[in-house]
Amino acid sequence: MDKTAKEMFxxxxxxxxxxxxxxxxxxxxxxxxxxxxxxxxxxxxxxxxFMEFDNEHKRIPMSLNAPEVKAIHQEMEELGWLDE
Structure with missing residues (x-):
């Protein structure tokens, strides 16, 4: 069975x-x-x-790894955002 976005996160x-x-x-x-x-x-x-990466209120560069991108994609899919 596929995992939900919540489970992935x-x-x-x-x-x-x-x-x-x-x-x-x-x-x-x-x-x-x-x-x-x-x-x-x-x-x-x-x-x-919206994404925010906070280090004591300082903006710093942010990167995402492949599992995080997959979880974001899964959440958008479950919300129906990719159907349009």
């Missing part, structure tokens, strides 16, 4: 929470070695994924 160490505003889903993960937090917010109202 959880396997990668992300926490999931449903946001009360709009129709949004938030995933976040803290990287202990750097104290950086990667946050992904899927906003169903405007069908966009």
């Amino acid at each position: 959880e396997e990668l160490g992300f926490t999931c929470e449903k946001l009360e505003f709009d129709d949004a889903i938030k995933y976040y993960k803290k990287y202990p070695k750097t104290n950086c937090i990667l946050t992904l917010i899927f906003d169903s109202e405007i069908k966009e994924c």
Whole structure:
């Protein structure tokens, strides 16, 4: 059986929470070695994924690995964003 996006993100160490505003889903993960937090917010109202990488309120370059990209794609697929 295929994994859901939530399962994929959880396997990668992300926490999931449903946001009360709009129709949004938030995933976040803290990287202990750097104290950086990667946050992904899927906003169903405007069908966009916002990404933020925060290191004590400093902007730093961000990269995603293949499993993270697959999980993002799966979430967009489950939300029906790729059907259009």
